[in-house]
Amino acid sequence: MAYWLMKSEPESYSIDDLARQKTGGWDGVRNYAARNFMKTMKKGDLALFYHSSADPSGAAGVMEIVGEYSTDPTQFDPKNHHYDPRSPAAQPRWALVTVRFVEKFPSFVPIGEIKRVPALKNMALLKYSRLSIQPVTPQEWETILAMGRKKS
DNA sequence: GCCAACGTTGGC
């Protein structure tokens, strides 16, 4: 089983939105590196729900991959913000995975704290700040979960 | 709002 970190701007889709919906398609990914990581995701993998461009940004909780790589319909919808007129219908460029809400951290883990922890200094989050979907090592996973679950 | 990092596009 693998661990991931997936970013969303809470203004458009937050962990509370996912908590309400229970499951949702992680659509709108328009970056090849991020897409390729999604392609390798398996049912049962776990992911951190990361709030980006937020105040503050950080890890908000956990979700589970419950549906593997499939076509993202928003790429074909001209009214959608993520419409991609260059994506051929026969070979769609973009895909999504389906995620299920698992938990919202009692203690939100802001990026400022992540940066302060030596065990997390090699996180992809800090090295490749613009990558919206990225792998997380088991050690990093345990560390972040411990931070998120501690009572404030 | 600024700006660094970096992905994408398009001319050659």
Add this chain to the structure above:
DNA sequence: GCCAACGTTGGC
């Protein structure tokens, strides 16, 4: 295939 110009992400 190179690379300059441009656009986007995302922290601050």
